[in-house]
Amino acid sequence: MTMWLKYGVNEDGILICIEDVNRGKTSLKCPYCNSSLTAKKGKVKEHHFAHNDQTCRPIANREFPTLPLYDNFNVQLSGKDLAQLKLLWQEYGAKNYPISSYLVTSGLLKAGVLRKNVYLTPPEYEFSDLGKVPVGALEFRQFNDVQSPLLLKKLLKLELAFKHAKHKNAPDLAYRLTDLKLYRAQLQRILSCKLYFLEVETNIATLHKIGVTQRPVIKRVAEVEIDLLAHYQTVAIRVLASWEHRGNVELYFKHRYRDFNHPIGSLTEYYKFNADDLKIVLCDLQQMQPKILSQDEINILEENSSLIQVAV
Incomplete structure (x- = not known):
């Protein structure tokens, strides 16, 4: 499985996600080797950063950490x-x-x-x-129950690995610190996002959209309307529901309901359900429990990186 570098570091030392930059050469640096990066945002491969010079060892060896069951659902099976x-x-x-x-x-x-x-x-x-999970048969409520402990278990593993390397003054201490920073940044991103589900009435058909945003959902709806008016004569959008801190669910929704995906040009987050299927989807979403943040998650959302600050 190919793992892509999704974060670069700006001049202030802040990690920036690939989704928040334009394609092409950037002023960002690799968090591992400080090499300059280019944002690769095509239509075939996942969006990612590539080194302008030779790819550094942690990236070439695919060692950097990713969130469990977030953008890959094969549970590491052969x-x-x-x-x-x-x-x-x-x-x-x-x-x-x-x-x-x-x-x-x-x-x-x-x-x-x-x-x-x-x-x-x-x-x-x-x-x-x-x-x-790999076959997309697990309901969202149960999916969250499975994924949440895995997310925190991996965070703890990375923290312990960093502490051990720091205690031993190990040669890979800088890599361990960067691993921890990257993982915390990924966690912060999904925790800071609202998941939303929209009903879209057009002059041709009724569609539905899944998505995430860190802004008020109504602002995202306005952008969605502009996108769709390039394809339809009339567009009326209704927010069916939204869920705080549930950015982890968006990609699993796409995996679970991929057979109902209805791309509109380059827009890929739209779905076409019949009445019976829509009832199942809504029930699936509505059974999700509100996200209760752990203290570690609260700290990450508040950018309380005391461990990292002490290390630096």
Whole structure:
């Protein structure tokens, strides 16, 4: 799996996301090696920063940290195990049938995507909540329950790695610090975003849009209307709901409901549901619990980086 550098550092030492800059050469620097960066924002690969000179070791070796279950939902399965998991879902999971042990690989068990159902005789297997993520079958409420502890567990792991390197005065101390900064910046971004779901009435059809914003949703709606008026004669937008601190859900929504995606030119966040499907989607979204921030998350939102400040 390719991992892309999504953040550069400005002249004030602040991490800037690829989505907040224009394409082309930038004044930003690599957070690892201080090399100048170019923003690559095409239509094929994920938006990312590329080094203007030779790519540095942490980037070349793909060592920098990313958020668990945020923009990749394959739960680190090999291609073979992922294909087997999808097949098992089609044949068994989607029908709620038990899975015989001879169909289960060690890789699937090690990844925790299947679990033994001991109430069956002989014991057979079923999908775990984590196992439903790659196939987009896990509801949003449960998805948050699975992802949230993984996000904080990885934060703790990076903090401990940095503290250990600092205590040992290890040669990779600067890399460990940058890993921690990058991860905190990614967490801050998704926590600071509202998730919103819009109903869009046009002169041709009714569509729906998922998205995130750090501003009032009504301001984003005005921009959406301008975008759509380039494609339709009339546009009327209604905000069906929004959720604070739920920027983590947007990409999983796109994964879960990808079969209903309805691109409009270069606009990709639009969906076309029939009445029955829309009821399911709304129920799925509305069952999400309000996000209750942990103290670590509050600190990150408030940019309370005492650990980093002490290190610097």
